Amino acid sequence: MVSLVSMSSLGGAAFWVTRLLPVLLVFLYAYWPTLVWMEDTWSREPDYSHGYLVPLLAAMLLWHRTATFPGVRAEPSYAGLSLVLLAVVMRLAGRLLYMDFLDAYSILPLIAGVVWVLIGPEALVWALPAIGFLFFMIPLPYQAESLLSWKLQGIATGLSTGLLRVFGQPAVSEGHVIWIAEQRLVVEQACSGLRIFIGVAALAFFWAVMADRNWRDRVVLLVAVVPLAILVNALRIVSVGLLYKWFESESMRAAIHDWTGYLMIPVAFALLWLLKVYWQSLYRPVEQLTAKDFVPSSSTGNA
Known part of the structure; x- marks a missing residue:
């Protein structure tokens, strides 16, 4: 024993x-x-x-x-x-x-x-x-990092081009380059969204372990990492593209590039937190339910 x-x-x-x-x-x-x-x-x-x-x-x-x-x-x-x-x-x-x-x-x-x-x-x-x-x-290993960055670059370029068109911009993509009229916007490896992807994945894993929820809720949180990270990075690229039209100074463009990168990480964390809160409000554990959850609403009439 x-x-x-x-x-x-x-x-x-x-x-x-x-x-x-x-x-x-x-x-x-x-x-x-x-x-x-x-x-x-x-x-x-x-x-x-x-x-x-x-x-x-x-x-x-x-x-x-x-x-x-x-x-x-x-x-x-x-x-x-x-x-x-x-x-x-x-x-x-x-x-x-x-x-x-x-x-x-x-x-x-x-x-x-x-x-x-x-x-x-x-x-x-x-x-x-x-x-x-x-x-x-x-x-990550160099080969895995390069492959993942390249895949994320392609997805981010395509999604950002589509979002720019939604905002009324004449955007066209060529490889990892987005043309907005005469403006050329290069989605480089550093802008692939790998940092956002890894950071959001780590936070989702942390919350999944900390949360007192069942396996389904934790899986939903982890699965949401990929689309959320891709969307946030695409929003960053769209923001850069739109702001570049207003500011032509190289120093201003460098500041825009850097600060949008810094801001997107807390934005990604906030969106992940909102998803977590929303999902938990939809599916509460049985032990957290009260009698009110089983009583029909008074506004509901009988047939």
Whole structure:
């Protein structure tokens, strides 16, 4: 029979010092170059600037779920070494093939394996959403990033051209270029919407885990990420195209380009939040219903 021990009966900080602190020190020593590479990418690439927040939000997910913590196994679960071994293989492959991203992705099975071994498989299931959320702090492989950006560029160009025509503009697209009369608007890779897409996906995942809802509501929130991110980026391109007609100064156009990019991220978050609130108002959990929800409205007459 498996014995689980509550956190309060583990001698407080002594448990974490004896079990987790040595592992944490070894992890920092072994993965320091990888962590430095990720931080450098966060600081240089706007698409991944959210990486600084991901570990903090993952910790918030764990804190939110403390009430359901299953306890700690009294004895180590050595089956978890299989995930640690997987992380080692991934890291060796990343080093041999010069794939930094594979080295970084090995952090996920390593953390999962350590939790499994030191705390138990029940705790691994409990912590899995927070561990999975750490995926968003790791830069995408170059090939995947380029392919995704190229696809998003094409979709954003086509949708933006259509929206500009709705606003009465003589817009025509050629590849990733939009012509508005004599004005040429290039939808570059940096304007593909990848930053909005990743940011909205991370926020949707965070809300899906935090929300006390069923799986259907969480899936709806995650599925909404793709069309919402595409729409918001298209609105940004349309805004730039319309404002460029009023401002011809290069300095003003540079400011418009930058500030519309900054503003679209909170706009995307606000739209996602509105969708979340609207969906929750339509489908409330049974435990939140009251007697009024089952009483016919007085304005409804009998046939």
